[in-house]
Amino acid sequence: MIYVTLVDFFALLGHLFNFAAPALFLALLLALGGRFVGPKGASSLTWYAQAAINSVVGCAVLLAGLWWLGRDGRMLTYAALVLACASSQWLLLRGWR
Template sequence: MGPLDALWHLFNFLLTPVGLGLIAASLCKLAWWRPLRAVRWQRLAWPAVGVAVLIQIIFLVWLGRDGRMSTYAAQVVGVALALWWAAFGPRRRLPSAG
């Protein structure tokens, strides 16, 4: 395998978790647009993408194979938890009342 092939393999390996994180952050911002008006899209997207990529790598090492349904299910759950934490978790700064 040449360097270009390795680059394409890495790109395809990361495409699913990055796409899932970006699409989920966009849908979260769209679905809860009023409560998340003050939260920037990047603040939602970075944790979602990071968790999805981390789960992809962990399951590749654990199962020895990429593309298992359990990996994708774990990514969906992990991204949902990361988005909840970033959007509505205890660290969220609420706008002042005054």
């Protein structure tokens, strides 16, 4: 009985990680890339704080896409993910200045 619950728990963890993986990867890519592309000293936040904020925004977009479209992995959700994370990174780097 315990074996079944452990297998179910690890399956749940695998599903959650695979659901959030695009948001986490994009957040890390944007935070690390923003340090090289953006202006020097544009943000007062560290790269891992930027990655954390972008990953929260990305996971929220993925959850909204799952709720709105009824299943994950739709291209519209991924397009919204890229747009939302890029906008978040632009705001964090104070791109309007």
